[in-house]
Every structure is written in structure tokens, then in C-alpha cells.
Amino acid sequence: MADEETLHKGNGLATWDEEEPHANALPNVEVDVSTITPLSPEVISKQVRTIGHVAHGKSSVVKAISGVSTVRFTNELCRNITIKLGYANTKIYKCENPACPRPGCYRSYGSDKEDSPPCERPGCDSRMKLIRHVSFVDSPGHNMLMATMLNGAAVMDAALLLIAGDESCPQPQTSEHLAAVETMKLEHVIILQNKVDLIKEKQALEHQQCIAAFVKGTIAESAPIVPISAQLKHNIDAVIEHIVTRIPIPVRDFAAAPRLIVVRSFDVNKPGAAAAGLSGGIAGGTILVGVLRLGQEVEIRPGVMTKDVDGRVHCTPIRSRVVSLHAEKNALQFAVPGGLIGVGTLMDPALCRGDRLVGQVLGDPGTLPQVYAELEISVFLLRRLLGVKTADRTQTKVTKLDKHEILLVNIGSTCTGGRVLSVRDDLAKLQLTVPACAEIGGKVTLSRRIEKHWRLVGWGRVLRGTVLDVD
Numbered sequence: 058m059a060d061e062e063t064l065h066k067g068n069g070l071a072t073w074d075e076e077e078p079h080a081n082a083l084p085n086v087e088v089d090v091s092t093i094t095p096l097s098p099e100v101i102s103k104q105v106r107t108i109g110h111v112a113h114g115k116s117s118v119v120k121a122i123s124g125v126s127t128v129r130f131t132n133e134l135c136r137n138i139t140i141k142l143g144y145a146n147t148k149i150y151k152c153e154n155p156a157c158p159r160p161g162c163y164r165s166y167g168s169d170k171e172d173s174p175p176c177e178r179p180g181c182d183s184r185m186k187l188i189r190h191v192s193f194v195d196s197p198g199h200n201m202l203m204a205t206m207l208n209g210a211a212v213m214d215a216a217l218l219l220i221a222g223d224e225s226c227p228q229p230q231t232s233e234h235l236a237a238v239e240t241m242k243l244e245h246v247i248i249l250q251n252k253v254d255l256i257k258e259k260q261a262l263e264h265q266q267c268i269a270a271f272v273k274g275t276i277a278e279s280a281p282i283v284p285i286s287a288q289l290k291h292n293i294d295a296v297i298e299h300i301v302t303r304i305p306i307p308v309r310d311f312a313a314a315p316r317l318i319v320v321r322s323f324d325v326n327k328p329g330a331a332a333a334g335l336s337g338g339i340a341g342g343t344i345l346v347g348v349l350r351l352g353q354e355v356e357i358r359p360g361v362m363t364k365d366v367d368g369r370v371h372c373t374p375i376r377s378r379v380v381s382l383h384a385e386k387n388a389l390q391f392a393v394p395g396g397l398i399g400v401g402t403l404m405d406p407a408l409c410r411g412d413r414l415v416g417q418v419l420g421d422p423g424t425l426p427q428v429y430a431e432l433e434i435s436v437f438l439l440r441r442l443l444g445v446k447t448a449d450r451t452q453t454k455v456t457k458l459d460k461h462e463i464l465l466v467n468i469g470s471t472c473t474g475g476r477v478l479s480v481r482d483d484l485a486k487l488q489l490t491v492p493a494c495a496e497i498g499g500k501v502t503l504s505r506r507i508e509k510h511w512r513l514v515g516w517g518r519v520l521r522g523t524v525l526d527v528d
Contacts, residue, residue, distance in 0.1 A: 115219045117287035118249060119193045122297065123147035124167050125385075144321075144341075144397045145193045146385050149297055152176040154183035160298040165191075168385045189301055192343070192397040213238075214395070215245035215304040217296075218277060222284070223255045226267045233513055236439060239276050240502055240516040245304045246277040249296060254286040309394045314424040315347030317400065319357075320470045322414035324406035337380060337402045338409030340419055342470070344394045347420070351390050353379045355402070356422040357414065358494050359527070370492055372428050373528040377402040416471030418494045426494040430525045431478070432466075433486045434501060434517030442512055455514045458485055465504040465511045468493045475503075485517070492525045 120126050125145035146168035154162075154176065161178055164185060172187045194213060216238050220226055227235075238246065248268060253261045265282055272278050281299055285292040321341040326334075340357070349355075360374035381401030382389040392398045400419065408414065418425050442453040458464070458480050466475035466487060474490035495501075499519050504511040 115217075116195050118217065118219060118251065118285070118293075118296070119145050119195050121287045121290045121293050122165050123193060145195070146397060147191050147193070148187055149189040149191060149301060150174065150185035151188050151301070152178065152181060152183050153186050154181055157181050157183065160294040163294050163297040163301065165293075165297050168387055190396065191300060192395070194397070213243065214307045215247070215300075216243055218246055218248045218280070219251050220248060220268055222250050222253045222261055222264050226264060227271045231271075235272070235275060235277060237502065237513055240437075240500070240513075242276075244276065246280040247296070247299050247303060248272065248277060248280050248282045249287075250282055250284045251287055253284045254289055254291065307395060310346040311348055311393060313346040314421040315344060315349045315353075316418060316420040316425065317344045317349060317398075318342050318469050319414045319417045319419060322409035322412050323399075324410040326406055335406065337377070338404040338406040338414075340400045340402065340409065340414055340417075341398070342400075342419075343397055344392055346394055349379060349382065349392045349398075349400065351379055351382055354422060355379060355400075355419050356425060357404075357417050357419045358425045359417060359428045359492050359525075361408070362492065370430065370525065371528055372492060372525060374425075375404060375408065376422065377404045416469065416473075416493065418469070426496050427522075428492050428525045428527055429489065429495050429522035430492050431486060431488050431523035432475075432495060432501070433484065433520045433522060435520060436483050436485050436503070436515060436517045438503075438515035439513070442507065442514065463506070464514075465506075467502040467504075468495050468499070484520075495519050495522065497521065 116126070123145040124147070147165045148168055148170050149163065149165050152162040152164075157176060157178055162176075164174075164177060166174070168190065173184045176183050176185050218231070218235060220231060221228075250261070250265060250268060256264070261284060265284070268282055272280065281303065283292060283295055283299060285296060287293075317340070319340045319342045323339040323341065325339060326336055355377055357375040357377070359372040361372070363371050363373070365371060379400055380403060381399075382392050383399045383401070384392070384396050389398070392400075436458065438455050438457070440455065442455055458477050460477055460480055462477050464475045464477065464487070466473055466489065471491075471493040473493055475487035476490070478486040478488050480486075497519055501517050501519065502513060503515045503517060505514045506512075
């Protein structure tokens with residue numbers, strides 16, 4: 058456990074000072090949201106998701122751009138694959154000298170880099186200007202981890218689709234991941250043709266044509282295809298330029314009540330620590346709207362869930378206070394939408410241990426969405442099944458939902474089972490295994506158990522639901 062705890066601390070979501078300030082001594086930070094813009098130096102941020110088939114280089118690309126390895130857990134290091142969602146922050150700079158040629162005028166560094174470093178291009182004596190602060194979410198590409206990939210789909214502004222040049226295109230999870238971002242109506246995709254150092258130029262050109270044919274008719278049809286070698290860091294500056302020029306600054310609402318979607322949670326106290334030295338639990342994730350401030354009182358929903366003797370589920374929201382805000386090694390006075398942050402609280406750390414808060418929502422008390430035990434959704438099914446290799450193409454057709462069948466439902470970062478209670482035309486009523494916060498009009502993804510694995514079969518939009526009373 059000690060090595061995993063060390064890995065938790067290094068993941069950018071659970072780093073804070075050893076001495077946690079006492080709640081009574083913690084100041085309430087006031088923020089004038091009217092003076093904040095998406096391009097303010099303290100705000101600049103966007104989120105980019107890496108997707109693609111297993112072993113196509115998603116983690117390597119993130120490391121080449123940010124310098125941060127997202128493969129940190131013991132079982133991930135042993136198997137050399139991403140299992141949990143990985144995170145990394147990076148700052149992107151552009152040389153202030155107009156004569157500095159592109160794409161070499163763009164550079165990326167870790168999030169702790171100073172705001173105006175010197176240009177590293179030989180012969181250029183100019184300084185560089187900070188123009189973006191990007192957070193990466195590294196998705197697992199293995200077919201057994203599709204649910205984890207879908208959990209992070211709710212927090213991205215754009216996607217880097219990794220396709221290895223030394224394998225035929227498309228591979229099963231390449232198709233499935235692209236379909237997943239299509240269901241989320243993600244408009245900004247950059248395709249990275251990785252591992253071009255392992256093939257000849259003629260093969261690379263033929264492979265590029267296969268990629269173009271594969272994405273034709275999808276949201277990625279007009280996406281640029283950038284040949285790279287993540288391991289050798291070849292053409293990474295071109296990737297950085299495309300992130301800056303092809304992905305617009307997302308629209309952010311700073312005035313709304315803050316709402317953070319929790320995608321990881323931690324207890325970073327060492328085993329045997331004295332009670333007086335314990336730190337509160339950490340909720341890691343991204344803010345969707347509003348501004349989260351140091352010293353602010355917050356609520357976490359659905360909170361603690363219990364069952365009574367009759368089997369009825371009861372939810373008790375958690376009330377706490379923000380005692381620290383961190384983006385990797387950077388301590389923050391306030392946090393805005395778009396970045397990946399760790400929120401230190403006064404919660405019992407046992408509530409956060411082992412990602413127990415994943416799928417919950419954090420924000421101002423009384424402003425969070427309702428908790429639903431049942432949902433009525435409009436259903437949109439894929440025409441055929443993706444991510445499965447089969448000689449019989451008739452088996453890949455997605456059939457209609459059946460009454461009483463069990464689906465895997467992703468609502469934001471919540472992953473729960475859903476029993477189909479009724480189906481009529483394109484409407485379905487689902488009974489959730491675990492109650493979840495949901496927005497009316499929000500999207501959910503639907504996966505079906507096929508050949509012992511969960512496969513994406515469609516998505517839905519929440520129309521209404523059965524509200525669960527909270528204690």
C-alpha cells in the first residue's frame with residue numbers, strides 16, 4: 058500500500074502541503090468573477106482526451122507533450138498499460154519573436170514551469186509567452202476497460218485519436234472510442250499517426266489513406282492527420298501547434314454555482330498515522346461550471362448510500378469545507394472550469410479511499426442535481442456493434458433493447474447497472490443499480506454485455522426520472 062500511496066500523491070490530484078490548515082483558521086477566498094476571462098493568465102485551460110486502441114501510444118504521447126507519465130499504479134507498471142484514468146497538466150508557450158519559424162516556435166512544459174521562459178530554438182534570444190494550460194485525460198485502450206474510458210468522456214473538450222502506423226486501421230477499440238466521442242458530440246479531434254519510425258515512407262502514406270477512409274463520414278472526417286513518433290518525440294511541436302490552432306477556447310461559465318464532477322478520490326494518509334496528523338479526504342476531478350474557492354463550504358451528492366431492512370436505498374449527502382486546491386504541484390486560491398484539480402477537504406478520509414467518491418458531484422449546498430433511482434430516456438442505438446472482430450457481420454448488428462435486460466449506464470463519471478423496466482419505440486425506463494445524480498436533458502451512454510465484455514451500443518438523453526429523497 059505504501060508504494061500505491063506514493064503514486065497517488067504524484068498524480069496531480071492529491072498533492073498538498075503536509076500541514077493542513079485548521080478549518081477555523083482557513084480564510085474564505087473571495088473572487089470577482091466579472092474580471093475573469095478564459096484567457097486570463099490564472100485561468101488559461103482546456104481539456105484534451107487521448108483515445109485509441111490498446112498499445113497505440115496514448116500514454117507515450119501525453120508524456121512526450123507534458124513530461125508526465127500517466128502510468129503510475131503498481132499493476133499498470135507491471136503490465137505496461139493504462140488501467141485507471143491518467144492525468145497530466147502541461148503549459149504551452151509560443152515564442153514572442155515573429156521570425157521564429159513554426160512549428161518550432163511552440164513548446165510545452167510541465168505545469169510548474171515559469172510563465173516566460175527563454176526560447177530554446179538555436180539563435181533565438183526571445184522569450185516565450187504562455188498561451189494555453191492543457192489538462193490531459195489518458196484513457197485505457199483495452200477492450201475490458203471500455204467503461205473506464207466512458208467515465209472520462211464527460212470531462213473533455215477535445216480528443217487526440219491515436220492510431221499506430223505499424224498496425225492495420227481500424228483496430229477494434231479505435232472504432233469503439235471514436236463512436237464514443239461521437240455520441241458526446243465532440244467536435245474537435247486531432248488524429249495522430251503514431252510509430253511512423255517503425256515503417257517505411259510508402260507504408261506510412263498508404264496507412265494515412267486508410268485512416269482517411271476510416272474517418273470519412275464521422276466527426277473526425279476533417280481532422281488533421283499528424284505523423285509522429287511519441288517515443289522519439291518527433292513532430293510533437295506540430296501536435297502542440299494543432300492543439301493551439303485547431304481547438305478553440307471552450308466557453309466557460311464563471312458566474313454559476315460551482316459544480317465539480319469527481320473522477321478520482323483518495324486517502325493519502327500513511328498507515329499507522331496518528332489521529333492528530335490525519336489529512337481529510339481528497340476529491341479529484343474537473344469543474345464544469347462556476348468557481349471553487351479556498352474555505353468554501355461544499356456538498357457532495359449522492360453522498361453515503363445505505364440500505365434499510367426493506368432493501369430501500371437511502372442517500373446522505375456529505376457536507377465539508379475546501380481546505381486546499383491543487384493542480385499537480387501548484388497550490389491554488391481558487392479553481393475554474395477546465396482543469397484537473399485536487400480538492401482537499403475535511404471529510405473522513407475513509408469516504409474517499411479507493412475511488413469511493415467516483416461518480417459523485419461536488420458543489421454549493423442546495424444547488425446540485427437531484428438523485429435518481431430510475432430514469433426515463435430517449436434511446437439512440439448504434440447501427441452495428443463496434444470493437445468486436447467476427448467473421449459473421451450479421452452478429453455485429455445492434456438489436457433493440459429487451460425488457461428486463463441489464464445494461465451498463467454511464468452518467469457523467471458514474472458507472473452503474475441499469476435494468477430495463479419498459480421499452481416503447483425509442484423510449485426506455487431504467488432502474489439504476491446505484492442511484493446517481495443526473496441532469497434532465499443530459500446524456501448517458503449505454504453498453505451491453507457481449508462475449509463477457511461490455512460493449513457500447515448507444516446513448517440516451519434523460520427525459521425524467523424517479524427522484525430519490527436524500528436524508
